[in-house]
Amino acid sequence: MRLYSLSVLYKGDPKVHLLKAAYDVSTFNFFQRSSVQEFMTFTSQLIAERSALGSRASVKEQEYLCHVYVRSDGLAGVVIADNEYPQRVCFTLLDKVLDEFSRQVSKMDWPSGSPATISYSALDGYLSKYQV
Numbered sequence: 001m002r003l004y005s006l007s008v009l010y011k012g013d014p015k016v017h018l019l020k021a022a023y024d025v026s027t028f029n030f031f032q033r034s035s036v037q038e039f040m041t042f043t044s045q046l047i048a049e050r051s052a053l054g055s056r057a058s059v060k061e062q063e064y065l066c067h068v069y070v071r072s073d074g075l076a077g078v079v080i081a082d083n084e085y086p087q088r089v090c091f092t093l094l095d096k097v098l099d100e101f102s103r104q105v106s107k108m109d110w111p112s113g114s115p116a117t118i119s120y121s122a123l124d125g126y127l128s129k130y131q132v
Contacts, residue, residue, distance in 0.1 A: 001081070001082060001084045001085045002027065002081065002082050002089075003024060003038055003079060003080070003130055004024055004036075004080045004082070005021065005022070005041075005078070005079065005127075006021065006077070006078075006080075006093070006097065006123050006125065006127045007021040007022075007040075007041070008020045008077055008097065008098065008101050008120070009045060009048045009077070009078065010073070010074055010076070011048055011053065011074045012111050012127070015050040015077065015131065016048045017045070018041060019110065019113070020101070020115055020118050020123055021041065021044070021115060022126070022127045023127075024127055024128070024131070027112075029108065030093065033054065040067065042060055043066060043080065044066070044078035044080065047059055047066050048068055048076040051068050051070045053070055053071070053072050054071065055068075055070055056070075056091060056120060057108055058087055059080060060083075061080075063082070063083065064080050064082065065080075065081055065087075067087060067094065069094040069095070073102075073107070074110065075098055075101065075102055077097055079093060089122065089130065093126060093130055097122070097123070097126055100122060105119075
């Protein structure tokens with residue numbers, strides 16, 4: 001059971017953009033890592049874009065299970081895990097991360113934020129802590 005990606009996004013008009021993300025691509029071949037990470041970023045944005053405000057969903061994409069939670073304020077979180085990882089744990093993690101993120105990062109920074117401008121460093125810690 002593995003977690004591969006944990007992303008925080010903002011679902012605003014007209015599209016979704018990434019605020020912060022953490023990846024664990026250590027199980028992949030060195031030469032595949034950047035393309036796997038790009039795939040996970042793209043998939044996270046696509047799933048958040050297609051999810052309604054205030055909704056939770058789990059979507060199967062290739063051999064991964066993508067869990068998305070979009071809050072009613074537009075803040076969204078996506079976890080990409082393997083098929084065996086418990087769904088309930090993923091949504092608990094997303095709740096915790098989005099609550100903490102919204103307390104630490106001003107809501108005014110969400111619409112214009114990017115991974116380079118948002119200072120929130122807890123994602124890597126959560127990704128390694130929740131590995132089984």
